Amino acid sequence: MQIKDFFQNEGKEITVSGWVANRRDSKTLVFIVLRDGSGFAQCVVNKDEVGEELFETARSLSIESSVALSGIVVKDEKQLGGFELQAKSLTVISLADEYPITKKAHGVDFLVDNRHLWLRSKRQWAIMRIRNQIIYAIHNFFQKQDFVQMDAPIFTGNACEGTSDLFETEYFDRTAYLTQSGQLYGEAMAMAMGKIYTFGPTFRAEKSKTRRHLTEFWMIEPEMAFYDNDQNMDLIEEMLLSILGDVLKNCKNEFEVIGRDTGALEKAMQKFTRLTYAEAVAVLKGEKDVNGANAITTLENDLEEIQAKITLVKEEITEREEKIAGPGIKKGERNFNQNKIDQLKNEVKDLEEKERNIPGWIKSAINFEFGTDFGGSDETVLTRLFEAPIMIYNWPHKIKAFYMKRDEKDPELSKGVDVLAPEGYGEIVGGGERETDKELLIEKIKEHKLPMDAFEWYLDLRRYGAVPHAGFGLGLERLVVWICKLHHVRESIPFPRWYGRLLP
Numbered sequence: 001m002q003i004k005d006f007f008q009n010e011g012k013e014i015t016v017s018g019w020v021a022n023r024r025d026s027k028t029l030v031f032i033v034l035r036d037g038s039g040f041a042q043c044v045v046n047k048d049e050v051g052e053e054l055f056e057t058a059r060s061l062s063i064e065s066s067v068a069l070s071g072i073v074v075k076d077e078k079q080l081g082g083f084e085l086q087a088k089s090l091t092v093i094s095l096a097d098e099y100p101i102t103k104k105a106h107g108v109d110f111l112v113d114n115r116h117l118w119l120r121s122k123r124q125w126a127i128m129r130i131r132n133q134i135i136y137a138i139h140n141f142f143q144k145q146d147f148v149q150m151d152a153p154i155f156t157g158n159a160c161e162g163t164s165d166l167f168e169t170e171y172f173d174r175t176a177y178l179t180q181s182g183q184l185y186g187e188a189m190a191m192a193m194g195k196i197y198t199f200g201p202t203f204r205a206e207k208s209k210t211r212r213h214l215t216e217f218w219m220i221e222p223e224m225a226f227y228d229n230d231q232n233m234d235l236i237e238e239m240l241l242s243i244l245g246d247v248l249k250n251c252k253n254e255f256e257v258i259g260r261d262t263g264a265l266e267k268a269m270q271k272f273t274r275l276t277y278a279e280a281v282a283v284l285k286g287e288k289d290v291n292g293a294n295a296i297t298t299l300e301n302d303l304e305e306i307q308a309k310i311t312l313v314k315e316e317i318t319e320r321e322e323k324i325a326g327p328g329i330k331k332g333e334r335n336f337n338q339n340k341i342d343q344l345k346n347e348v349k350d351l352e353e354k355e356r357n358i359p360g361w362i363k364s365a366i367n368f369e370f371g372t373d374f375g376g377s378d379e380t381v382l383t384r385l386f387e388a389p390i391m392i393y394n395w396p397h398k399i400k401a402f403y404m405k406r407d408e409k410d411p412e413l414s415k416g417v418d419v420l421a422p423e424g425y426g427e428i429v430g431g432g433e434r435e436t437d438k439e440l441l442i443e444k445i446k447e448h449k450l451p452m453d454a455f456e457w458y459l460d461l462r463r464y465g466a467v468p469h470a471g472f473g474l475g476l477e478r479l480v481v482w483i484c485k486l487h488h489v490r491e492s493i494p495f496p497r498w499y500g501r502l503l504p
């Protein structure tokens with residue numbers, strides 16, 4: 001029996017195996033929070049029910065010991081799943097050593113060093129289940145539309161997204177690169193199957209330690225023959241709305257565990273605003289308002305609000321500290337207040353980080369140079385003005401990849417699209433229509449100083465029945481981060497890899 005099925009077994013006697021996530025005792029009762037992977041449930045071990053010996057066993061259970069518990073499933077509205085187990089017997093499978101992750105607040109480095117254990121925590125459990133639901137929703141969306149899932153190789157002989165962040169590796173007597181993107185292979189596969197999507201790991205040797213960058217991440221790359229960039233954007237929008245709909249429907253419990261306000265996600269379920277690059281620049285610089293809001297004055301107001309909030313939170317911290325220091329305070333009340341103070345201090349840290357950042361964001365937005373790419377902070381500024389993702393298209397061709405199709409109407413532009421997630425999150429999708437003109441492609445390959453011989457096979461796709469086609473790459477972790485409203489991309493993948501991080 002699994003905890004997730006308790007609700008169908010009210011009043012029945014069942015056995016469930018799992019781990020002790022938490023334990024709390026009184027004279028005659030032991031309360032165990034059991035987790036079995038499918039969920040968390042309170043199990044009550046009553047001395048009168050199980051007898052002296054088993055009761056002592058229950059009392060000596062260390063955190064993360066594995067056990068099998070038998071008992072009756074009873075309704076209890078106070079519990080997360082609505083049910084608890086009243087134990088009749090208990091078997092210890094393995095008594096755990098002292099568990100390093102405790103209830104006290106741990107530093108981030110410590111938690112990441114213990115990622116193999118941290119994954120067991122309730123919050124991580126919930127995030128991984130949401131990630132799983134997102135993956136399922138993606139396959140569901142594409143399979144229903146008759147896309148064929150095909151895999152691109154991981155060892156490659158050529159760059160796709162520029163040569164600056166390639167991982168090099170030995171491949172017998174040659175050099176190979178870990179793939180940055182399956183796109184070029186996706187194009188070949190689309191010419192064979194019509195509509196395909198890849199779903200696999202991709203690698204970028206970026207030496208940046210931002211909260212958005214991983215060196216190994218999972219990308220979903222659809223590629224469609226006979227699509228232009230408008231159809232491409234329609235597909236991206238449909239896909240994201242379909243994923244959001246599925247997750248909102250199926251992950252209510254998980255969102256509650258991580259405290260994600262799903263209202264913001266529901267608001268994102270609307271038509272996405274499409275801006276040209278030029279329009280987006282005007283919005284960023286405060287030259288053009290959207291939805292009655294101006295990027296720069298919004299930031300200035302935010303800064304004032306944040307400063308006022310910092311003062312308020314600091315006052316509350318002082319009040320609670322005085323309370324704790326006061327005479328005759330009970331242990332429970334002291335612990336409660338101390339936890340609250342720790343939380344508030346974290347909140348101040350976040351707010352102060354924003355207070356420090358905003359002036360820089362304003363400066364960078366006002367001074368943004370037309371024709372350059374948006375930085376992380378520019379994306380944050382832009383997306384805070386919208387409730388749903390936005391799509392930016394018609395990019396200067398000079399800052400986009402070699403394969404991007406030139407705009408017939410304006411040779412300075414290329415038909416790329418970036419999708420930026422709201423709430424300040426920024427880019428989650430990059431894509432566009434592909435250049436079909438062989439000569440233009442050859443010119444671009446030279447301009448980007450890429451080795452022509454490694455691209456001969458790619459040029460064949462233009463030699464033999466070239467057709468208009470388009471596609472995009474969705475960064476799975478970036479999507480998880482936004483949907484779960486995470487602070488950092490490290491929580492979005494089971495074992496994160498970023499600059500400097502290889503273990504566990």
Ligand code: 4AD
Pocket residue numbers: 160161180181182183204206212213214215217219221222427428429430431432471472473474475476477478
């Ligand atoms: O914008 P990118 O570089 O586009 C491509 O690779 C295209 N070849 C895709 C295509 O058209 N088939 O990457 C696509 C997405 C980004 O929008 C972002 O979500 C994610 O991949 N991404 C990263 N995610 C985490 N860490 C990184 N270092 C990432 N780099 C890109």
Ligand code: MG
Pocket residue numbers: 418427429430
């Ligand atoms: Mg991109």
